[in-house]
Amino acid sequence: DGGEDEHDEL
């Protein structure tokens, strides 16, 4: 499900 390990967007 497109897991995001870290969110790099503000």
Place this chain on the structure above:
Amino acid sequence: MNIFRLAGDVCHLVAIIILLLKIWRSRSCAGISGKSQVLFAIVFTTRYLDLFTVFISPYNTIMKVVFLALSYATVYLIYMRFRNTFNSENDSFRLEFLLVPVIGLSFLENYAFTPLEILWTFSIFLESVAIMPQLFMITKTGEAESITTHYLFFLGLYRALYIANWVWRYHTEGFFDQIAVVSGVVQTIFYIDFFYLYVTKVLRGRGKMTLP
């Protein structure tokens, strides 16, 4: 980082500064929805909790601190410093109509059932509706000072540029953040109607934007 995202972040920063300067210089927050500004402060707080756990880049960290500081400064000016100019009777949007579905959805649709991830998702969904009290106030009063419309214009531009950023990142690095994209598209749609009014009313030098 790409030009669309950088331009988007700059537009976001410009929007926040426009509003803050407008309140500070006019020493008044008439026509501004304090509720929207509180929601934005909540968005930044719940989204930037990773400020202390994850280091992405100096730019990322600095912008997070700046956005947090400016959004809390704006809320402070509205509810403390110039509270006597705050017309709360016009700022009557029921926040629970936004918070309840957003909280519910962030528990249902998220990347991981961890506190940080759920709070991040909450901040994404909340940001897409945070401008509603402000747009509601404008439709209720039937007008908006041109500075407030410039603020909304740059806010809308920031969202439109972020969509361009996602298209770019999808084609160049296969990046696709489903939650952020869906929520961002919904948020941008709210501005389309306003963009039309902005171009037809404000840019024609009418000074104030009066709704039909």
